[in-house]
Amino acid sequence: MEQALWTRARLGRCGPxxxxxxxxxxxxIYAPHAHDEYTIxxxxxxxxxxxxxxxxxxxxxxxxxxxAPGEIHTGGPGTTTDGYAYRALYxxxxxxxxxxxxxxxxxxxxxxxxxAAALLSAHTELSACPDPLETESRFPWLLTALASRHSTTxxxxxVIPGAEAVARAVRDRLADELVSPPSLADLAADxxxxxxxxLRAFRTTMGVxxxxxxxxxxxxxxxxxxxxxxxxxxVAASVGFADxxxxxxxxRRVLGVTPAAYRxxxxxxxx
Numbered sequence: 001m002e003q004a005l006w007t008r009a010r011l012g013r014c015g016p017x018x019x020x021x022x023x024x025x026x027x028x029i030y031a032p033h034a035h036d037e038y039t040i041x042x043x044x045x046x047x048x049x050x051x052x053x054x055x056x057x058x059x060x061x062x063x064x065x066x067x068a069p070g071e072i073h074t075g076g077p078g079t080t081t082d083g084y085a086y087r088a089l090y091x092x093x094x095x096x097x098x099x100x101x102x103x104x105x106x107x108x109x110x111x112x113x114x115x116a117a118a119l120l121s122a123h124t125e126l127s128a129c130p131d132p133l134e135t136e137s138r139f140p141w142l143l144t145a146l147a148s149r150h151s152t153t154x155x156x157x158x159v160i161p162g163a164e165a166v167a168r169a170v171r172d173r174l175a176d177e178l179v180s181p182p183s184l185a186d187l188a189a190d191x192x193x194x195x196x197x198x199l200r201a202f203r204t205t206m207g208v209x210x211x212x213x214x215x216x217x218x219x220x221x222x223x224x225x226x227x228x229x230x231x232x233x234x235v236a237a238s239v240g241f242a243d244x245x246x247x248x249x250x251x252r253r254v255l256g257v258t259p260a261a262y263r264x265x266x267x268x269x270x271x
Contacts (some may be wrong), residue, residue: 009130012183026083029076039067041088047078064110087123096147103151134211160201167205179240215250232259
């Protein structure tokens with residue numbers, strides 16, 4: 001069964017694209033080719049055989065593959081029976097490091113179960129609903145961790161001066177512009193920080209990344225609108241969720257019930 005789904009997410013509102021690929025192949029063999037970005041994939045089933053840098057890479061479930069920009073490679077089934085399935089993203093170098101140089105990965109095949117699981121979770125959720133702020137919050141953070149752990153680049157983890165003030169400023173901007181929030185890159189530039197520094201300051205102070213804080217704030221606003229009698233489909237757009245399904249996903253995460261169940265419950269109580 002040959003299947004491939006290409007999803008284009010955005011790194012912040014009006015920000016640059018980040019392409020995501022979900023693929024399942026039985027027999028497909030890629031011709032030799034290269035990408036302008038880093039190709040970062042996680043195998044989710046079977047085994048893929050990749051020709052790269054004069055050698056061969058054989059993936060297995062849970063393994064991470066990192067292919068450098070401009071490097072010719074192929075790809076095909078590693079066995080004659082199982083095929084291969086993977087999720088991949090195509091990241092510019094600036095998403096892996098704040099420095100101008102290219103992170104160098106001596107080994108293209110990585111064993112890091114914790115990071116693989118985090119990449120798969122982010123890829124799965126953002127392929128289904130590519131929210132710009134969530135994309136910009138999750139992937140740069142994970143890709144910086146990838147570079148820090150496995151490349152020659154070492155990300156500076158020093159304390160961000162005025163981290164609490166930075167977090168409050170970001171929080172207030174997100175609350176004021178919850179329907180169309182500014183990008184983290186723009187917020188960081190306004191505060192004289194890199195995007196990674198802003199993310200670190202916010203997570204350290206607030207305990208969650210910016211997209212998660214904003215989603216919970218939106219849920220709080222949604223509760224009031226549901227109590228006033230609005231339908232979930234109306235509420236979703238009013239508080240900045242992409243659609244009713246996006247609202248429902250976060251409403252259940254925060255409150256444990258669907259927006260419709262919450263609306264019916266509070267209306268029954270009022271009657």
